[in-house]
Amino acid sequence: MVVLKKIVFFAFLVGLWEIMFRLAIWNPVMFPSPFSVWETMVQGFRDGSFPVAIGVSMKRILVGYIISILIGIPLGILVGRVKLLDETVGSIILGLQTLPSICWLPLAILWFGLSEKSIIFIVIIGALFSIALATEAGVKNVPPLYLRAASTLGARGMALYIQIILPAALPSIITGMKLGWSFAWRSLMAGELLASGLGLGYVLMMGRDLADMSQVIAVMIIIALLGLLIDRLVFARLEQGIRRRWGLA
């Protein structure tokens, strides 16, 4: 039933788009029809340019995102547990989080040149702070009772972190990772639009340069669909699994 409602809704949207196009309010170059976007999409997949672009972008985001998780979670745990770090590093993280990661691009290009590294750096910066902040919040909200109970059962030191603090903070960490993913995705696109070589952002920019709005819109749709797909396949499942286990759902 839900699927049917969605199909009807999207058919309605595409229909509305087609009608707008037929009314010819705007120049067809500026406002392409759904059909021509579809054609571009098929063409892009057939000649391999879209799959290559998707592959390049996915590789960049995966590398950057995984690095940001590997740094962000330990950073968040440390800031959440060590008072000195909370009072010093904690405030910097909050400040950096508000800064759009694309602002780092000039520096990144200076440091790493116009290369993969620059874009991956932007992706890391984009996801890092929201993951660290959510981890920190999760760690700070671990009920003290869990820690007390664990210490009466002989847990101390690293075991306390791995067996209690990390799993207790996991729901919050997953939320942070989800947020981090969408930030990483945005940073990647911004980086690819401005910087360089292949990738979805580059194909989109090329569409602009060739005044091919069908291509621009086709790439926009691909970007949105990819984001949605990964959210559904990875994060929604992770969240659901945890909610079920903890008895929150």
Next chain:
Amino acid sequence: MKVAITKVGKDFKQNGSDKIRALDEITLTIQEGDFACLLGPSGCGKSTLLNIIAGLDVPDQGTLTIDGQEITGAGPERGMVFQEAALFPWLTVRQNVEFGLKMAGIGKKERHEKALHYLQMVHLGRFTESYPHQLSGGMKQRVAIARALVMDPKILLMDEPFAALDAQTRSILHTELQEIWSKTGKTIIFVTHNVSEAVLLGNHIFVFSSRPGRIKKDFRLDFQGPRSEGDSRLLATQKQIMKVLREEIEKVAREELEQGAVPLTKTVLSSSRFGT
């Protein structure tokens, strides 16, 4: 497994500089195999004392020894059951019970067997793979008891473990705890504000006064065999304890009224049921 507490004192800070004397000159001895109850109105420091014995809190004065050994920090030889079950929600019932064994580096097979043994002792052998949220309050508290017992502690510390349960469940768990005590012969230190619970379970009852927390009087209830609620011998002791406590409860109620707090605290409510 003799617990010796000598002149233990503890202050709590309130509103920055104001100090409240939570425990004052507490001296008591608990013999091996005793079921000791720490009984008193809320705010008398009985839970604080239990936390100090558990090693979760540090006294400001005095010494605590177990078999002559000074207590430094928490450890698995002192099992603790809290008022809330404090089970880890990301672990199954079995994994919760196995947690301490895992920390002690005990192998998987032995962990499994021990956990099952104690889960069966608390009648939860069929719920090993459930998650805590799937259990009722009473079942959770049973898991917590199994989790403490599986470590084979010298002493079992219980901080109002049944206070949040309904009367029916509480009564069942009283019976189970009595069975566990007679079966394992463990030393148990049990904190409660409920007089009838104390006389039903304990064989050595320490009655606390509040602000500062002191031991006002102790009662021994040494008679053999299973006890049941309403036993005339229990009621006699209960009356004596109530008499001692009455002044305390009234003092607390008066203070709370003066401070503008809600006068009907859980202490007043639950204790006045046993009034004479």
